Amino acid sequence: MALIKSISGIRGTIGGKAGEGLNPLDTVKFVSAYAAFIRENVRNGSNTIVVGRDARISGKMMEQIVVGTLMGMGFDVVNIGLATTPTTELAVTFENACGGIILTASHNPRQWNALKLLNEKGEFLNANEGEEVLRIAESEDFSFAHIDHLGTLKEKDYTDKHIQAVLDLALVDVEAIKEADFEISIDCVNSVGGIVLPKLLKALGVNKINEIYCTPNGDFPHNPEPLPEHLKDISIMMKTTNSDVGFAVDPDVDRLAIICENGDMFGEEYTLVAVADYVLKHTLGNTVSNLSSSRALRDVTRKYGCEYNASAVGEVNVTTKMKATNAVIGGEGNGGVIYPASHYGRDSLVGIALFLSHMAHEKKKVSEIRAAYPQYYIAKQKVELTPSIDVDAILKAVKEKFSQYDVTDIDGVKIDFPDKWVHLRKSNTEPIIRVYSEAHTMTEAEEIGGLIMAVIKELAN
Structure with missing residues (x-):
């Protein structure tokens, strides 16, 4: 079982005990936290949240839990059912809604599902907003609506629109x-x-x-x-x-x-x-x-x-x-x-x-x-991490070692050589450093990536 909370949403496997995946109890908690966040930050005066889902086997179960929870939090729900992620994003703006939830684990295998959280523009919450939702969920700092203030439900199809x-x-x-x-x-x-x-x-x-x-x-x-x-x-x-x-x-x-x-x-x-x-x-x-x-x-x-x-x-x-x-x-x-x-x-x-x-x-x-386009090849490699490795110190040392080149550090470290590049960043979901490299041939891409991996391993010892 797995539960991953990141900038791209809350993902988890279906089944098992509460807290071990994205199961009914976990879903209610995170959706309630999102609803509480929207209630405090609504910017367009709307009380409507759009819900759409992909065709995952767990989708219908998740849909019913999410819709019911939002109604229980006092929000009116427009359920657009089976819909693509971009369809749901557009539906938020078409409905002048204050938010949206997409039920999809994107490219993850069938046992996964996820809550992808949108703002009133039909765009994903940023990192700070996502962290606030997680804080509310952890503290369970939310309360449900009284009987006279429960939300309503409408069902629409936005595919043709x-x-x-x-x-x-x-x-x-x-x-x-x-x-x-x-x-x-x-x-x-x-x-x-x-x-x-x-x-x-x-x-x-x-x-x-x-x-x-x-x-x-x-x-x-x-x-x-x-x-x-x-x-x-x-x-x-x-x-x-x-x-x-x-x-x-x-x-x-x-x-x-x-x-x-x-x-x-x-x-x-x-x-x-x-x-x-x-x-x-x-x-x-x-x-x-x-x-x-x-x-x-x-x-x-x-x-x-x-x-x-x-x-x-x-x-x-x-x-x-x-x-x-x-x-x-x-x-x-x-x-x-x-x-x-x-x-x-x-x-x-x-x-x-x-x-x-x-x-x-x-x-x-x-x-x-x-x-007709420039020919490039990308090699994707990784370095396994142990708890004792100081990743930030390694990234800083790599940046200094290759400072004669164009180096960007807004997300890990990317080194731009004249005819190739290498990007290293710590994974949000695994104990690894991802090492992506690109050059005009796969051999060159793998070689420059391997060179940087060797530097990382040397610094880690």
């Missing part, structure tokens, strides 16, 4: 996509993408859709994180059909992986790069990704004479940096596209619509589009 919002974006060229007559394959890992992606594609004028794992029953047929090693079935489908492009999403549809017409992976780091290329072609402006994302976005941004900035890891950190720099596009290298013209949240529907518009305009195969 989300799709329409995507179609209404100025850079989504529906006519060009229709004219291109694409054939598209999709893998939705048996979650809410199976509801939303076919509807989106049909609304964009795509008539030839090959579906795999699109039954929203939460029975994930493969590891739900959309990485190359988990997407072999859709890769085979691409080779056995006439598909022009393939799309794979995670269970809550905020991460997008693209598959080339020949079955090769486009690369999760390059989802944002390609979408940014299309956006910058039509709207010059700044871009943002986190420190562990590919340098390719920086290169493409500079090609248009615009400025690239990096943020600390975490979606809320990316969106904060995007607002500070007036970025027109941003996101994370895990396939997360954040397009402010829509909203400040990772959104695979927006990513798909913009990428198909890009394809329709370029009139090139997906593999040809991919080949």
